[in-house]
Amino acid sequence: MNLIWLLLRASSLQVAIAILTGLISGGTSARLIALINSAISGNSTEDLAWQFPTLALIVLVSGIISQVLLIKLSQNAVYRLRLRLSQGILFSPLRHLEELGASKLLATLTEDVTTLSNTVYAIPFICVDIAVIVGCLVYLLWLSGAAFAFTIGFLMIGVGSVQLLISRADYFLTLARDEQDNLFKHFRAITDGIKELKLNAIRRQDFFSEDLQNSAAKSRNQNAAALFTYSISTGWGNLLFFVLVGLILFVVPQILTINSSVLAGFVLTLTYMMLPMQSILDKLQQLAKANVALQKIESLGLELAAQTEDNTLILHPINQNWHQLELQQVTHTYRGEKEDSKFTLGPLDLSFSQGEIIFIVGGNGSGKSTLAKLITGLYVPESGRIRLNKKVITNDNREWYRQHFSAVFSDYYLFERLSGISNNFSKQQAQEYLQQLKLDDKVEIKHQKLSTISLSQGQKKRLALLAAYLENRPIYLFDEWASDQDPIFREIFYKQILMNLKKQGKTVLVISHDDHYFPIADRVIKLDYGQIEYDKRNHDFS
Numbered sequence: 001m002n003l004i005w006l007l008l009r010a011s012s013l014q015v016a017i018a019i020l021t022g023l024i025s026g027g028t029s030a031r032l033i034a035l036i037n038s039a040i041s042g043n044s045t046e047d048l049a050w051q052f053p054t055l056a057l058i059v060l061v062s063g064i065i066s067q068v069l070l071i072k073l074s075q076n077a078v079y080r081l082r083l084r085l086s087q088g089i090l091f092s093p094l095r096h097l098e099e100l101g102a103s104k105l106l107a108t109l110t111e112d113v114t115t116l117s118n119t120v121y122a123i124p125f126i127c128v129d130i131a132v133i134v135g136c137l138v139y140l141l142w143l144s145g146a147a148f149a150f151t152i153g154f155l156m157i158g159v160g161s162v163q164l165l166i167s168r169a170d171y172f173l174t175l176a177r178d179e180q181d182n183l184f185k186h187f188r189a190i191t192d193g194i195k196e197l198k199l200n201a202i203r204r205q206d207f208f209s210e211d212l213q214n215s216a217a218k219s220r221n222q223n224a225a226a227l228f229t230y231s232i233s234t235g236w237g238n239l240l241f242f243v244l245v246g247l248i249l250f251v252v253p254q255i256l257t258i259n260s261s262v263l264a265g266f267v268l269t270l271t272y273m274m275l276p277m278q279s280i281l282d283k284l285q286q287l288a289k290a291n292v293a294l295q296k297i298e299s300l301g302l303e304l305a306a307q308t309e310d311n312t313l314i315l316h317p318i319n320q321n322w323h324q325l326e327l328q329q330v331t332h333t334y335r336g337e338k339e340d341s342k343f344t345l346g347p348l349d350l351s352f353s354q355g356e357i358i359f360i361v362g363g364n365g366s367g368k369s370t371l372a373k374l375i376t377g378l379y380v381p382e383s384g385r386i387r388l389n390k391k392v393i394t395n396d397n398r399e400w401y402r403q404h405f406s407a408v409f410s411d412y413y414l415f416e417r418l419s420g421i422s423n424n425f426s427k428q429q430a431q432e433y434l435q436q437l438k439l440d441d442k443v444e445i446k447h448q449k450l451s452t453i454s455l456s457q458g459q460k461k462r463l464a465l466l467a468a469y470l471e472n473r474p475i476y477l478f479d480e481w482a483s484d485q486d487p488i489f490r491e492i493f494y495k496q497i498l499m500n501l502k503k504q505g506k507t508v509l510v511i512s513h514d515d516h517y518f519p520i521a522d523r524v525i526k527l528d529y530g531q532i533e534y535d536k537r538n539h540d541f542s
């Protein structure tokens with residue numbers, strides 16, 4: 001049913017036309033059967049010879065029109081769904097996405113959407129099958145009202161019993177799909193943790209047998225149970241159909257007065273109906289899988305839609321010449337599963353000015369990266385407020401606010417395409433930066449694209465720095481950028497790059513553990529367990 005909604009949402013007019021042409025095809029098929037029946041019984045006075053090819057042509061053409069429309073519709077619906085889901089992720093707050101987890105998002109984006117796109121192609125065929133069945137039923141009604149009533153009664157009982165089996169199979173499919181999320185997490189562990197797994201044979205064995213194999217076995221058992229139940233329902237459905245033909249042939253003539261040509265017409269039509277019936281039964285398991293996938297997609301969609309951000313186009317220009325950024329009583333809490341695993345950063349009061357170099361320091365887990373996400377607007381403060389030039393940052397202007405920052409986080413992502421960079425960026429400037437970062441013999445920039453990103457970790461991070469540099473934003477944030485650079489590049493980073501940025505009037509926030517470079521900072525802010533231990537000016541160090 002959900003699948004039908006998916007199509008209706010894409011275009012109800014096209015669905016209506018497809019159903020209409022499908023019905024014409026189905027109705028004409030039934031008319032064709034009636035014609036064959038008349039020709040066999042020889043009691044027709046009409047010239048059937050020319051009607052036969054005409055009707056066959058109508059069945060063909062209307063069937064094709066209906067299918068073409070539905071194929072276009074279903075593929076469009078999947079296309080829109082993919083985009084809607086991706087946009088939902090792009091528009092969701094970072095914290096919400098972190099809570100949902102990457103495995104769950106990826107499982108839906110890849111598994112569920114693929115299942116759906118592999119199934120929607122069946123919908124057009126099912127629609128035409130249904131139309132043929134409806135057409136045949138109408139013909140049966142015309143042949144004999146009483147025998148039709150008997151057939152419908154029997155079909156309703158049959159469909160009900162098949163439905164019971166299908167609901168049981170659906171239950172197993174839902175369990176299998178839930179297990180798929182865990183399986184996906186383990187697949188990610190295989191690819192992301194391959195080095196660790198290769199280096200420790202016991203860990204690898206443990207992971208394989210305890211996690212992966214367990215999860216794969218559960219998924220196999222639940223899928224097998226579902227498919228087994230489906231095959232029982234398909235077999236049961238087919239058997240019921242033969243029972244119906246048998247009853248019409250041998251029992252109904254005993255109860256009702258029905259002439260032999262009507263009976264022959266009935267049996268011929270029922271036999272013709274058997275093909276679309278079987279085809280629908282065969283496709284039911286695919287449809288059920290697609291429905292489970294769609295439910296997952298919808299529930300993720302709802303979870304994403306529950307918290308969307310206003311990511312509309314930035315209408316106001318960013319303030320290259322801002323003068324004050326303030327955090328007032330700002331807090332953020334990570335709520336763990338246990339009460340004692342809760343971590344709260346703040347309440348913090350901080351103020352930054354243009355052209356400052358600020359080092360944010362502190363032990364592991366003291367809250368430096370969390371503070372970075374709050375300052376850059378990636379996390380929304382749970383309490384307190386952020387002001388830029390006295391303007392309070394709210395949901396309406398947070399997207400605009402974020403455009404003031406360029407950052408290289410410790411878990412940065414490097415895009416091959418240098419999009420979203422400043423208009424002032426020139427090829428020559430980029431080449432100079434490449435030389436400064438000693439990457440000019442490795443990487444070229446062609447058509448705003450990096451020629452390669454297959455580099456060492458340190459080199460990749462230098463490219464991420466280059467991309468940030470070219471963004472030309474007023475505030476820069478580097479989260480432990482220098483940690484994997486050799487001493488020469490640390491020196492270049494702290495003494496040349498940061499100084500260059502300062503000279504250009506940029507504010508630079510540097511999360512660092514390199515204490516012997518602290519003297520180049522204008523200010524050092526030290527965090528301890530989510531609180532500011534000190535916030536010192538440069539002259540206070542000496």
Ligand SMILES: Nc1ncnc2c1ncn2[C@@H]1O[C@H](COP(=O)(O)OP(=O)(O)OP(=O)(O)O)[C@@H](O)[C@H]1O
Pocket residue numbers: 098334335343362363364365366367368369370371
């Ligand atoms: N996504 C998250 N979900 C739950 N808790 C988190 C999350 N990220 C961080 N934390 C917790 O918040 C605290 C602060 O983490 P944060 O990453 O801000 O520290 P940090 O000072 O940057 O540490 P490091 O120097 O190790 O990078 C830690 O106790 C950590 O366990």
